[in-house]
Amino acid sequence: MSQSWLDLPQGTLYGIEALPYASAQVGDKAHLVVRIGDHALDLTAAAPALGAGWAPVAEPGNLDDLLAAGPDVWAQLRRDVTSWLSDTVYEGRVREHLVAVDGLELLLPFTVGDYVDFYASENHAANLGRIFRPDAEPLTPNWKHLPIGYHGRSQTVVVSGEDIPRPRGQRRTPDGEVVFGPSVRLDIEVELGFVVGVGSTRGETVEVADVEQHVFGVALVNDWSARDIQAFEYVPLGPFLGKSFATSIGAWVLPLAALADARVEPPARDVPLQDYLADVPGEPWGLDIDFEVRLDGEVISRPPYAQMYWTPAQMLAHITVNGASVRPGDLFASGTISGVDVDQRGALIEMTWNGRDPITLADGRTRTFLEDGDEVAISATAPGPGGVRIGLGEVRGRILPAR
Missing domain, CATH: 3.90.850.10 (Fumarylacetoacetase-like, C-terminal domain)
Known part of the structure; x- marks a missing residue:
């Protein structure tokens, strides 16, 4: 089980084992984020900065493109985010894309079909x-x-x-x-x-x-x-x-x-x-x-x-x-x-x-x-x-x- 380099609250329900996604208003557009402790990692900004191959699915700012991308991309994104938040080699580049959850305006996370x-x-x-x-x-x-x-x-x-x-x-x-x-x-x-x-x-x-x-x-x-x-x-x-x-x-x-x-x-x-x-x-x-x-x-x-x-x-x-x-x-x-x-x-x-x-x-x-x-x-x-x-x-x- 991986441990995050981020100082997480004792007993948090949102450790590296969870990593739920949301859509949040950042400036004048929506960004796709993933929760870790009391923070959220801005994937729309972090993915291109860290050279993630799946960065295009985070660009729209909600889950729509990621949903359609399929299990292989879902798994790769989760592996990458887990690595970014647990391996200290990424800490400097990742920290600048962390925001407090309490300050986020959360949006409908995906476009509901049927x-x-x-x-x-x-x-x-x-x-x-x-x-x-x-x-x-x-x-x-x-x-x-x-x-x-x-x-x-x-x-x-x-x-x-x-x-x-x-x-x-x-x-x-x-x-x-x-x-x-x-x-x-x-x-x-x-x-x-x-x-x-x-x-x-x-x-x-x-x-x-x-x-x-x-x-x-x-x-x-x-x-x-x-x-x-x-x-x-x-x-x-x-x-x-x-x-x-x-x-x-x-x-x-x-x-x-x-x-x-x-x-x-x-x-x-x-x-x-x-x-x-x-x-x-x-x-x-x-x-x-x-x-x-x-x-x-x-x-x-x-x-x-x-x-x-x-x-x-x-x-x-x-x-x-x-x-x-x-x-x-x-x-x-x-x-x-x-x-x-x-x-x-x-x-x-x-x-x-x-x-x-x-x-x-x-x-x-x-x-x-x-x-x-x-x-x-x-x-x-x-x-x-x-x-x-x-x-x-x-x-x-x-x-x-x-x-």
Whole structure:
């Protein structure tokens, strides 16, 4: 395990084992940066100065060209940055391109192409089944046979820190009246997003074994949800206005390579899978990632990703099995991450059991769903090499009144 010549904070989550990427405003243009401790290395400036062969992919200032460049370039860039930050021979030339993270204006890290949101947590799906269908089986008959998902609206994917105006739409009141106005049941969904790099050919399936050839990395996601609008509109075609108003994504994208020590076996399958979804023996794609959810600074939940039933490899295979293709910048998200325990649920609709059991905050306030002014911040960490923890950054958003 390499050590950096940079004086890193004790216990940092952003040591040389992590190295997540972001796009930052530098002067009048965007620059591609990589985080190390409390600093970021400006790759757009450093790469040509140090003669890196991949310098052209950093020049645009975001991840777009790097995503399309493919695994060989991804690996070479990571090797070079690791060497620059660990070998003292580079220290003099690299230091001039380091900037403090706190002073950065972070931008949307890549141009989002298509956006697909899944429903991959058995705990979450079963909880919602118990809430809405208490006299029926919690899971729908198809749930364990395929990863259920829907196509979202990529143009409303926003970077962490952007405010979220409360959406408006039609909803049905408890008395059965159909009304129009601001959502009164605004919710969060704690998710992990997967960023596609190399695209696929239309008509061909991306095999489970090939996920690393196509997925560049991960980012934190909050798929804001207007539960009352969603409940009235979703039959028969599924989520629309209750979801499409905003999805927040973390500014930092962690390369999939950084999660090698976080890979674990997914939960045991108790239903036979079709061949295209079969797990590859010895190549597990469950991920041991611990999430933390804070409402106005107070921790309200700690969802564990390791309990997710469907893996990213299976999600990508399912996206493409009908012949649909993916392209650089496509984003697919896991759906709400929820654990078995009450304090591991990843959405307010579960935490409060659809409003029946309000959350009481330390200052005495209670919440069933989000109120104007509430700020939600989601962070996550994962195991890295040698027993260290690595950080996945944060995704944050504050609710504004409806416009």
